[in-house]
Amino acid sequence: DQQVKQNSPSLSVQEGRISILNCDYTNSMFDYFLWYKKYPAEGPTFLISISSIKDKNEDGRFTVFLNKSAKHLSLHIVPSQPGDSAVYFCAASYMQYGNKLVFGAGTILRVKS
Amino acid sequence: GAGVSQSPSNKVTEKGKDVELRCDPISGHTALYWYRQSLGQGLEFLIYFQGNSAPDKSGLPSDRFSAERTGGSVSTLTIQRTQQEDSAVYLCASSPGGPSYEQYFGPGTRLTVT
Numbered sequence A: 001d002q003q004v005k006q007n008s009p010s011l012s013v014q015e016g017r018i019s020i021l022n023c024d025y026t027n028s029m030f031d032y033f034l035w036y037k038k039y040p041a042e043g044p045t046f047l048i049s050i051s052s053i054k055d056k057n058e059d060g061r062f063t064v065f066l067n068k069s070a071k072h073l074s075l076h077i078v079p080s081q082p083g084d085s086a087v088y089f090c091a092a093s094y095m096q097y098g099n100k101l102v103f104g105a106g107t108i109l110r111v112k113s
Numbered sequence B: 001g002a003g004v005s006q007s008p009s010n011k012v013t014e015k016g017k018d019v020e021l022r023c024d025p026i027s028g029h030t031a032l033y034w035y036r037q038s039l040g041q042g043l044e045f046l047i048y049f050q051g052n053s054a055p056d057k058s059g060l061p062s063d064r065f066s067a068e069r070t071g072g073s074v075s076t077l078t079i080q081r082t083q084q085e086d087s088a089v090y091l092c093a094s095s096p097g098g099p100s101y102e103q104y105f106g107p108g109t110r111l112t113v114t
Helices: none
Strands: A011-016 A019-025 A032-040 A045-051 A056-059 A062-067 A070-078 A087-091 A107-112 B005-007 B011-015 B019-024 B030-039 B043-050 B065-069 B075-079 B088-095 B109-113
Touching: A011 A019, A019 A032, A019 A087, A019 A107, A032 A062, A045 A056, A045 A062, A045 A070, A062 B005, A070 A087, B005 B088, B019 B088, B019 B109, B030 B075, B043 B065, B043 B075, B075 B088
Parallel strands: A011 A107, B011 B109
Antiparallel strands: A019 A070, A032 A045, A032 A087, A056 A062, A062 A070, A087 A107, B005 B019, B019 B075, B030 B043, B030 B088, B065 B075, B088 B109
């Protein structure tokens, strides 16, 4: 049972345009959500997070939106740059789960110049 | 400062052999996690160490898998009698502990069982 789902395996976007990566979850206990970015042969690196008490968090070109009623979150990258090309993982957790993260399968983002 | 390091970076082993994977967390981080990523899949939680507490082993897929953390720092993940389905990238992460969910990952060990 996949508790965190990233239904788009890949996404291709033109440089300068917006990239929107989506993530759905099923466990209503989740209260913290994170996005990680992964380059080939490297470990995932933390990008941005959001607590369930918020519906938006912004950090530079990256914004995460949370829709709790729909159990959906999205990562917006504006403007997209070629260096953003990577695999993006959505992850979720809740305090009683001991800070362990449940990851989605990832979305490959390609930003074309 | 130094990040999380893992060794070896690649390991090829024959089915039935035992393997040990090592993780050096960020100095001062009290929490340490092991995950694995099989081809085309997300990261799958394996085991979690927090300070001196008993580890959370709820993600270990079988009793062939074990892990220890010595002196609250370095951790070793051991897989006994490896099987082909154990082939994956094994990732270690550490975090400062406490309420923070942000984890810092190492580069991983790619394990191939032939």
